[in-house]
Amino acid sequence: ILVGALYNPTDRLDNITAAIVNDDKAVELNGQLVPLGRQLTGGLVKGADDQPSNIDWVISNDDDAAAGLKDGTYTAVVTIPENFTAASLSTRPGETPEKATIDVxxxxxARVVDGAITAQLASTASSVFGAELSSQYLTNVFLGFTTLSDQLGTAASGAHQLADGASQAADGATALKDGLGQLSTGASGLADGASQLAAGAAPLADGATKLASGASALATGTRDAAAGVDKLATGADGIAAGNQQLATQINGLADQIPPSFATDAQKLADAAPQVNTALVDAAAALQKAADECTGTAEQCQALRDAADAANRALPQATQTVAQIGSLAGQAAQLPAGIRAIAAANQQLADGATGLAGGAREAATGLGTIAGGIDGVAGGGTQLADGARQFGSGAQALSSGAAQLASGVSLSEDGAAQLADGVGQV
Known part of the structure; x- marks a missing residue:
């Protein structure tokens, strides 16, 4: 009896009066206004030729409909909201799709009329808007009811959709299981790779630390070398100054020698052989005079004594004259020799000055090199720190990836159970 009383109650209803309130605003589409709310209202009032209806539709407004529903004038009120057309057309490219609602x-x-209202709305929408418009836009339209009991009218069609959705969900759950398996395998590989990276980062950090330490020591040694070269430059400056002073003094000494000194000394040297010849000739002449003396005995004895003395003194005299000649020859070269010594000292001074300049440039270059090595040391320290942080991050990544692999494996089991359960549904 209960089933018979509740089966298809809308077929046994007398005519009912329902108000329709159209708050919809038309939307311009391709240069023309599209008033879907107005078209739906007209279709409901006119009715469908292929489906008889026991509902009398009355066009109303919000206030009148609310009052009529309260006092019993209207059994139901259908309200088309102001964004109905806009929402129905929101599937156009460049727009965000949204659901178009109709409030019942x-x-x-009078809950029993819910099914009749729903059927009438669906039939009228299909008739008024046509199959093409329905497929493009009315897929976004659903009927909204104010109470939980209002949804019972759509339960049957929802069950069919649920069946289709369950089948798709089963396929999706199976695909999800396969995908989770691949994700688990990939996560395990990621964990192993990250662990290897973490292991390799430690030697890299140690090597970078040694590099930084060695570079720092090299920079210190380079600065010490620069300081030594700078001292060499200072010493070279002193040598240059001393040689310059000596060259100046020697040139001053050369300037004090008379211009004719070299010529006179050379003449003296050239005259020495002649003087020796004259001494030898004089001694020989004295000896001859003594040997041929015709004077008194006393005179002849005096000549003989003088000749003997001359002969005895002759070797020493000729030797002395020869030495004087040699010294005079050497003295003739003295001005030129002094000038040569002065020029040599000037060259030493110039060379020492150049050496000092080069040493200073070398010291500056060594300082620059030391600065660059400091940068290498700093970079090595940063590299070591970065390698340690990278190692820590890689270790954390490995741990997280391992946990992800474990969690995904559990999710894979759950997805398998989900696929089995959905298949049963």
Whole structure:
């Protein structure tokens, strides 16, 4: 009896009066206004030729409909909101799709008409808007009811959709299981790779630390070398100054020698052999005079004594004259020799000055090199720190990836169970 009383109650209803309130605003589409709310209202009032209806539709407004629903004038009120057309057309490219809603309110004691209202709305929408418009836009339209009981009218069609959705969900769950398996394998590989990276980062950090330490020591040694070269430059400056002073003094000494000194000394040297010849000739002449003396005995004895003395003194005299000649020859070269010594000292001074300049440039270059080595040391320290941080991050990544692999494996088991359960549904 209960089943018979509840089966298809809308077929046994007398005519009911329902108000329709159109708050929809038309939307311009391709240069023309599209008033879907107005078209739906007209279709409901006119009715469908292929489906008889026991609902009398009355066009109303919000206030009148609310009052009529309250006093029993209207059994139901259908309200088309102001964004109905805009929402229905929101599937156009460049727009964000949204659901178009139609609000259905029924009197508390008239829940049985929900199905009739729903059927009439669906039939009219299909007739008025046509199959093409329905497929493009009315897929976004659903009927909204104000109470939980209002949804019972759509339960049957929802069950068919649920069946289709369950089948798709089963396929998706199976695909999810396969995908999770691949993800688990990939996560395990990621964990192993990250662990290897973490292991390799430690030697890299140690090597970078040694590089930084060695570079720092090299920079210190380079600075010490620069300081030594700078001292060499200072010493070279002193040598240059001393040689310059000596060259100046020697040139001053050369300037004090008379211009004719070299010529006179050379003449003296050239005259020495002649003087020796004259001494030898004089001694020989004295000896001859003594040997041929015709004077008194006393005179002849005096000549003989003088000749003997001359002969005895002759070797020493000729030797002395020869030495004087040699010294005079050497003295003739003295001005030129002094000038040569002065020029040599000037060259030493110039060379020492150049050496000092080069040493200073070398010291500056060594300082620059030391600065660059400091940068290498700093970079090595940063590299070591970065390698340690990288190692820590890689270790954390490895741990996280391992946990992810474990979690995904559990999810894979759950997805398998989900696929089995959905398949049963």
């Amino acid at each position: 309110q029924t009197a508390p004691d």
